[in-house]
Amino acid sequence: MAADVLVHLIEPAAWRAALTHGAVRPPSLEAVGFVHLSTPDQVHLPAQALFPGRRDLVLLVVDPARLPDPVRFEPGRPEDPAGMLFPHLYGPLPASAVVAVVPHRPPVPPVLPSPDDALARAVAHYASVPVRRAVGVGDVPGGVAVLDPDVPASRDNNRLLLTEPVGAAAVAAAAEEVGGNAGWPHRAALLAWPQAGPVAADLARQGWEVEELVLMARSPAGPSTAATDLVEVVAQSQVHQLWERSWRRDLAGIERLDAAVTQLVARERLNDRVVAVTDLVVREAGQVVAAAQLRVDGGTAAVDSVMTDPDARGRGYGDALLARALELAAGAGCDLVVLEAVADDWPRHWYGRRGFAEVGRTWSVCRPA
Known part of the structure; x- marks a missing residue:
């Protein structure tokens, strides 16, 4: 377990709202002037006191070096162990200071990654x-x-x-x-x-x-030679037809193809309920022919669903989409962008060159x- 982090216990819906607004601002910030944090070995105390029996919460893993406001170690609740001090953040908790979001499912101990x-x-x-x-x-x-x-x-x-x-x-x-x-x-x-x-x-x-x-990663920082002027940010519904065409090609021959494709399209809306999703597209003659998705979860972002219609490949659309996704990740304060690539398929090498x-x-x- 990482010893160089602090944690904040929060309901998933409140974290999703914080991603939209850029920071966690719990009622305690207005009431007493600070956000309650814990060290990893303390968090069971507020969990038991405030959320007894709950296993649907998440732990925000916070890098103290990214906090712009002071953290002071001060006494907690009267019933806490004598002499124990808790970290209090005297300002909002920036979403970009959260390096990971880990489900809190006691008594299973959480694994908290280090920022680096x-x-x-x-x-x-x-x-x-x-x-x-x-x-x-x-x-x-x-x-x-x-x-x-x-x-x-x-x-x-x-x-x-x-x-x-x-x-x-x-x-x-x-x-x-x-x-x-x-x-x-x-x-x-x-x-x-x-x-x-x-x-x-x-x-x-x-x-x-x-x-x-293959899990791959890079910083979003750095110049890109790809032009992004063709890339649009759109409502997810505008990507549905491209996804349907792609999945029909990939799943051709399976039973109940129509039902499967409908479900795969429908599931995508679920991601934006828990992370901040941005859908990016490129069009030709008004039709979406290439797309990518960026999922921001605090200081970590993931690139997903990068695809181009076969007839539109070789025109640099993937580069443009990826470059725009990296720009948006940097603008959101992310320091790490991750993705999954199949080990024996060519996109792995394409991402490596980028x-x-x-x-x-x-x-x-x-x-x-």
Whole structure:
């Protein structure tokens, strides 16, 4: 657990509002002049006092070096241990000072990434967002299961998220139990702990489909040679037709294709409920032919859904979209931009030429029910 951070316990909806306004301003700021923070080993005290039994909250992992206002260690509540001092921030908590957002699910101890640990921050992002947007969350060995019965075709919304080492048998058993009870059309998991490759290989030998994912990261700072004047920020509905065309190509031949595509489009709106989503497009003759999505979650941003219609490729639209996404991330105060790329596919190398470096790997595993 990182020792160089402070934390703030908050409801997910309040954090999403803070992303819009740029800072966390709880009632305590007006009432007593400061924001309550904790050290990692203290946070259980305010959690028990203010939110007893709650497991749907999140911990904002705060880099003290990014706070513009003073932090003073002062006494907390009268019932707190004698002599214990808590950090109080005498000003609003800037969203850009939050390097990670981690689900708070006691008694499971949270893993808090250090501000300079790009891999830990990337893993925290990809493990946290699905939990916050899920309809249901349950504990399983090595992590949690996320469920959304409204979009059963989406593996991302219905799978295990495992960040602690477990064996292949445990993965298969948990996926079967949860997926069977939930009626999933698949059994799926993300293996997101270091050196999970051997477990993924074991599952592959048992007939699971395995996709190795490269986690890549870079700073949003730095000049870009790509022109961004063609890029528009749009309402997400304007990207739907492009997504539908892309998913129909990718999923051609599966059963109930229309229903699956409809669900995949519908799930995308869920992200903006928990992180600040910006959809970017390029048009030709009025039609959207290329798009990308930026998801800002405090000081960390993620680039996702970068795509171009096959007939419009080779015209620099991907470069323009990526450059604009990096500009927006920098403008939001992010210091880290992350993405996932399939290990054996060409986009990984395309991103590498544009400043993204590999920081680690995860493995997505799936098999039909």
